[in-house]
Amino acid sequence: MTIIIGEIAYTNILPTFYYLDRKKLNELDCRFVPQIPAELNRGMANGAVDVGGISSFAYGENFDRYTLLPNLSVSAYSQVGSLFLFSKKPIEELNEKSIALTSSSATTVHLLKIILGKFYEFDVQYEVMKPNFEEMLINHDACLLIGDDAIRTVWNKSNQIYMYDIGQLWYEHTGLPMTYAVFAVRNEVLESESEKLSMLYQQFINSKTKSFEDRFQPMITSIKSDIGGTQAFWEQYFQGLSYDLDEQMLKGLNFYYQLAYELGYLKRKVQSISLWSAYDHCHSM
Template identity: 30%
Template sequence: MTCPRVGHIDFLNVLPLSYSYNHGAAQGLSITRGVPAVLNNDLINGRLDMSNSSSIVYARHSEKLVILPDVCVSTDGPVQSILLISKKPIESLTDDKIILTAKSATSHCLLKIILRSYGAIPNYYVRHVGPDKPIPDDATASLLIGDDALWCYHHREEGLYYYDLGQEWQELTGQKMVYALWVVNRDFAESNPEMLQLIYDRVTKAFRKYPDQKDTIIRSVLDDKPFTYEQLDSYLYNTIQWDLTEEYKKGLETFYALAHNMNLIEHIPELHFAKVRRN
């Protein structure tokens, strides 16, 4: 068969897997790297067999996808890399203009849920926004994700308000938040069980080995990323979680329920997992 087509959202929150792919784990795979919005679209349109993907994508296309067990991108509280940056306090937002990064999907829904809890119904616009000018002149606030948001988290401009959506979610629901899943096209999962098992083993192993390899892995990107060792260690070791436990599944189901209540998804999906021998 041809090499499985595997998407890889190459943010720092999956650095252990990026490192693993760069050191042999990509052998026999056709890896496509990109931002969530692009790879999400490639996945649901059949151009990828599997990918790490915005968790909301599974809810919108659960009829054609299954979840790779035991792995996700999640936090129990603050996330550092999903930020609402605003010119005024969050409780003062009403029908203001808010720019949503074009890179994302889950965070758009998460922000809408959180702002609705404050009574705000903003006017949202999706377009490029970056850390060099986090809020355009014509907007009140912006949503940033990934490495851009992480940079802004550590380089705050005086006079602006910063809201970590992981922390906001926990204050709203008391639960953990799952931002991304590894999802697989059902047809591929059913037709290629051995290759699916190989991919599952490689992905879960990369994150499982991280505590023992974190010094090497963090230092491998220090010359290319605008962060210190201490910042990345705090982010990857103390903030981001990768184990999709029952508590995180509960948080995911709550996210889907609230998204459905706001008509952000058509139905609340059941969580269907790919059949693999689990580690």
């Protein structure tokens, strides 16, 4: 059986993919499909993708159908550097205003709604749009952008625009880290392809480890060539992210799911977070 691996087409997840031995994985009948998070979420849900770094919110919607690969995520203890609310007004003045939301996201869209609805107690009008900063702000007071779209906007925005890091806002109100993407596998694949999954998992871990050992330097050189930015910017950016999935991250993730359920964004309460084990069993948190 071919294992289809969804690969988020953003730089924030690159350390877990950069050093993969793709030739070896292709020989094992593993195929990679680059997608934005929203596309990958849909692919996992309809069975077109077997394994992927999906939005944490998408896992919450399908917690009983997916199992998470341990020690892998895209998380941050505070600032993220690529998830921003850009606003014409200070955030304190956004009550009863309108915000354009990127169509590329699920986790951060609902995280912003939780922050403004639960912590600020605002009533805000939202509209989902394609991620284009100028167009989003034509008829809206603020816009949410993520990933490389957000990074490019930071580099080019006017000083008259207010900018808020969503991860920083979450941390200020909860004291908890936030996990934005998790590595999930459809449960049907767990038993039928356990050997391939074990090798793929080890490759992800090896890539993450080597990225940190190399201090992200070869990867940053490649990123600068592709989309620009300074050495200092990218070094600071990757140092602010975590690719683990520790107890505090799981605590933050569970709190996020609790609030999403209370506010009606998740139809079902997330009963547990299931973590896969390479030793042919999984456990729940």
